[in-house]
Amino acid sequence: MxxxxxxxxxxxxxxxxxxxKQLLGxxxxxEFNIVFEDGSTTECFALAGPVIPVTLIHEGPEIFxxxxxxxxxxxxxxxxRNGGGVHHLAYSVRDIxxxxxxxxxxxxxxxxxxxxxxxxxxxxxxxxxPLDHLGGAIIELIERGSKGFCRNSVKxxxxxxxxx
Numbered sequence: 001m002x003x004x005x006x007x008x009x010x011x012x013x014x015x016x017x018x019x020x021k022q023l024l025g026x027x028x029x030x031e032f033n034i035v036f037e038d039g040s041t042t043e044c045f046a047l048a049g050p051v052i053p054v055t056l057i058h059e060g061p062e063i064f065x066x067x068x069x070x071x072x073x074x075x076x077x078x079x080x081r082n083g084g085g086v087h088h089l090a091y092s093v094r095d096i097x098x099x100x101x102x103x104x105x106x107x108x109x110x111x112x113x114x115x116x117x118x119x120x121x122x123x124x125x126x127x128x129x130p131l132d133h134l135g136g137a138i139i140e141l142i143e144r145g146s147k148g149f150c151r152n153s154v155k156x157x158x159x160x161x162x163x164x
Contacts, residue, residue, distance in 0.1 A: 001099075004092040004142050005062035009074050010084040013067040017045050020063055025050035029062070034155045040072035042158060061090075073158050087161075088127060090140035096124045099141055103128070111138075111160040118153040121145035125153055127160055 010016045020026045026047040034042045049060030067084075068074030078084035093099045096115055104110070109129040116125050122145035130136040138161070 001091045001093055003061045004090040004140075004144070005064055006089055007064040007066070007087045007140075008084065009077050009081075009087045010065060010067050011078055013043060013045055013065045016065050017047065020047060020065070024060075026060075026063060034158065036072065036155070036159070038071070040069045040075070042066050042068035042072050042074045044154065073162050077161070086137070088138035088140050090125075090142045093141050093143055096126070096141050096143040100126060103141075115141075116153050116156045116160070118145070123153060125157055127157060 008016060017028065021028070026049055028045055029048045030044075030046040032044055034044065036042075044064065044066040047063040047065065049058040049062070051057065052059050066074050067078065068076075070076075070079070077087070100110070100115060108131075111127045111129055114126075118124070122143075124143040126141050128139045128141075130138055140157070
C-alpha cells in the first residue's frame with residue numbers, strides 16, 4: 001500500500017495550486033467542475049508531481065485541490081474548518097474488495113456500503129468515515145486503472161462525504 005494522492009478542500013484553489021506549483025514543482029494534469037443536483041458546484045484541479053528527468057516518471061503522490069460554491073459539499077466543509085485543509089489521504093491498494101473487508105473486520109467504518117466504480121476506467125474507490133484516532137482524517141482506498149482522476153467517481157465520492 002502506498003500513498004496515491006492528497007486531497008485539499010480550500011477557499012481559493014487557484015492560490016493553493018499556484019503555491020504547490022511554485023514551491024513543490026507540481027503541474028496541472030486536469031481541471032474540471034462538478035455540478036450537483038441542488039445546483040451547487042465544486043471546482044477541481046488534479047496535479048502531478050515533478051518529473052524525474054532520467055525516468056520521465058512523476059515523483060510524489062498526486063494532489064487534488066477543490067473549492068466550492070457557498071452551499072456546496074466542499075464549500076460547507078471549508079467554512080466549517082475556517083478555510084479548509086487536508087480532506088483525505090488516499091492509499092493505493094491492489095485488491096480493494098479484500099482490503100475493504102479486512103478493514104471492516106477490524107472495526108473501520110466507511111461512508112458508503114460499497115466501493116464506487118468508475119465505468120470509464122477500472123478505477124475503484126471508497127472513503128472511511130473520519131477516524132478519531134487519526135485526528136478526524138479520512139482515508140480513501142483506491143484501486144487505479146490506466147487513467148488519472150475519474151470525474152464521475154469524484155462526484156460520487158464527494159456526495160458520500162456530505163456531512164463528514
